[in-house]
Amino acid sequence: MRIIVAGGDGFCGWPTALYLSKQGHEVSIVDNLVRRKIDDELRSNSVTPIATLEERVAKWKELTGKEIKTFVGDLNHYDFLAEVFKQTEPDAFVHFAEQRSAPYSMIDREHAVYTQSNNVIGNLNVLYAIKEFAPECHLIKLGTMGEYGTPNIDIEEGYLEIEHNGRKDKLPYPKQPGSFYHLSKVHDSHNIMFACKIWGIRATDLNQGVVYGLHTDETEMDPILANRLDYDGVYGTALNRFIIQAATGHDLTVYGTGGQTRAFLNIKDTVRCVEIAAENPADKGEFRVFNQFTEYFSVQDLAEKVQKVAGETGLETEVSHIDNPRVELEQHYYHAVNTKLRDLGLEPNLLTDEVIKGILTAALNHKDRVIKENVLPSISWK
C-alpha cells in the first residue's frame, strides 16, 4: 500500500512510518519539521538525542534496504501538498501533522490562533487534495479522546443513539474539549464528517488517548532511529513526565487532586492501530471513529505506579500536588468504549511495571539532558 505519514518526523509519526515501512508498505513522510523548531522556541529538548530526518531515513535504508521518501513542507501550502499527492498517489494518508500540545495552544492568543489555523486549515487542505487527486485514498486522521471531555455518561465511538421526546436518531457524540488544541481536533472531525458526506471520502478518525512509551521494535534497532521523549510542562504527557521526574530526583507533580481520569495507550499500540485502520479502510463516504486507547487511569494512579517502580529501582520519589494550571474537573465519571480496534485484532500492550521500568531506563541513560526548569507547568488556562 502507498501510505503518506504526515507528521512522520514526530513522536507518533516517526515510529508509525518505520513500522509501516517494515510491514512492506511504500511509505512517504511529509513534515514541516516545526516540532524541532518549537524546541528552540521553548528552549526545550527531547531527553533522547534525535537525529535529523535525513539521517533517520538513511539509517533505516542502510539497516533494512527499505526506502522512505521524505517531503519537507507544510500542509498549509496547498501547492506543495498537491505535488506530494501527484508524486505519491497514496492509498492512505495518515495525518499526525498537527500542533498537538494543549498547553502550547494556551500560551497566548497567537499560539491559540496558530494551533487552530494550522490544524484546521491544514486538514481542510488534505480533504481537498484527496478530493482532487486521490478520491479513493483513505484518510486516517489522528483525533484525541480529549474531544469528548468528561461527560457524565459513557463515551461511545464517535456517535450516540439518542432517544428524545419519543423519537430516535444516531448523532455525532457531543464534544466538550478542554483546550484550544482539543477544540481544533473537534473542528477537524466536523469538517471531515461533512467531506465524507458530500464527496464520498473514506475517513477514520482515531480518537487517541494519551500516548506513553518511547521505543518500538524499529526505533530500538539503532540510536539514530531513536524516538523523541518529551518531559517538559508543555509537550510532556503525564506518564512520561512522571518517569523523567523520577529519573532526575524531582517530585512527581500531580495537577490538583489527581482524580482526573484519562485514556492511555503505549506507542507500540499507536503504530499497530494505524496499521489496522489502513488494512481495513472505511467505506466510500464513511466517517468512522475509533477510540484508540487500551486502559484508563487517574493521574494520581499513574504517579503512584511510577513511584512504586522507581522505588524498586532504588529511586526514592515523592508524589506532590500542585495547583492545577488547567480548568478541568478533578473528580468525574469516566467510562469510554474502545471495542472497534480490539474487534479488528488489536492486542494491547498494557501498562505493566516492566513497561514503566523500560521507559525509566531510557530516561536514566539520558538524564543529564533534562533541563530542570522546564519540568513544571508554566502555562495557565486562566
Add this chain to the structure above:
Amino acid sequence: MRIIVAGGDGFCGWPTALYLSKQGHEVSIVDNLVRRKIDDELRSNSVTPIATLEERVAKWKELTGKEIKTFVGDLNHYDFLAEVFKQTEPDAFVHFAEQRSAPYSMIDREHAVYTQSNNVIGNLNVLYAIKEFAPECHLIKLGTMGEYGTPNIDIEEGYLEIEHNGRKDKLPYPKQPGSFYHLSKVHDSHNIMFACKIWGIRATDLNQGVVYGLHTDETEMDPILANRLDYDGVYGTALNRFIIQAATGHDLTVYGTGGQTRAFLNIKDTVRCVEIAAENPADKGEFRVFNQFTEYFSVQDLAEKVQKVAGETGLETEVSHIDNPRVELEQHYYHAVNTKLRDLGLEPNLLTDEVIKGILTAALNHKDRVIKENVLPSISWK
C-alpha cells in the same frame, strides 16, 4: 449601553445598528466592508441601491441627531480590534462580522479556507479581546439554525438532556452542519463555550434562522438608509430570492423536491432579538444559546406563498424544480424549539401576505437593477 455592532454595514448588522442607536444605545460599527468587495468579485449587487457607510451614518445623524461611530477594519487584525475595544469600552459586542453565505464557502478550496479562517480566527480574536480589555462585555454572537442540520429528533436550544446506559447529562446539542460556512459557526460555538468556561466570559449564541425582509422602521426613514437586498444564487436567501424572481418574470426555482424545511424570521425580528439579548445579558461564565426564528416552512411552501401573492399583484409566475446544488435531505423531520426569546418578550412579525407584498414592492421598484444571470445557482456542493 455601549454596544459594538461588528458587521454593522451588512444586511443584518446595519438595521441592528440603527435600531439599537434609536433605542438610545451608544453604538459603534466595526466592519471591513468586505461584503461590498464580494459584490465586485461575484459581479453581483443589491437590488436596492446602497449608500456608503459614511453616507449612511451621516444621514442617520442628520435625521436623528444620534451619532454612530465607525471603525473600518478587520477582526482578524488584532491590533485594530484591541484599539476598538480600548476606545469604545463596550458593554456588549454584537458579532455579525462573518462570511455568511453557504454557497460562497463551497465555491472552491480557497473560499472554504477563507470562510473558516476569517470566521473562526476573527471570533477567537474577539474572545481574547473581551478577556483582555472588557471582561464584563457580553458577547452576542450570530450563529445559525443550520448548525443543527436536520436530525430526526427535536432541536433544542443549544443543549440536550441525554440519558444513556442509565446515566444522565446535559450536553451540547450534536451538530450536523451542511456547508463549510455552517461548519465555521459550529467551530465558533465550541470555541465560545470553552472561553466562557475558562475565562468567565458572558455569551449568547443566537442560532438564527433564514432572514427575510428588507426594511425596518429605521431603514425606511430615507433612501440613504436603505438596507441591501440580495437575490443572487450565492447570497440571496430562499424567500427574498423567490420574490425577486417573481418581480423579474423568472420562474421560482425550488432546489430539488422542495421538501427541505428551514426556520425563518423577519429582519425586524432580528434587530429586536439582539436588543432582547443585550438587555438580558448572560451570566458570568454562561454560554447561552437562543434559537432565533419565528416560524418554519418548507421551500416548496415558500415558493407557493410567493406565487400566490405575486398572482394577486398581477404577476404570473411558475414554480419550477431544478437540480439541487446542495447535498441535503429533501424530506426530513423538523421540529425546533424557540421559546427563550419569546419568554423574554419577542413578539414575532409573522410571514403574512402583506409582508411578502411589501418586499415585492421594493423589488419591483428596483427590478431594472437585477442581473438576471446571477439568479440561478452556479455553485455545486459536489
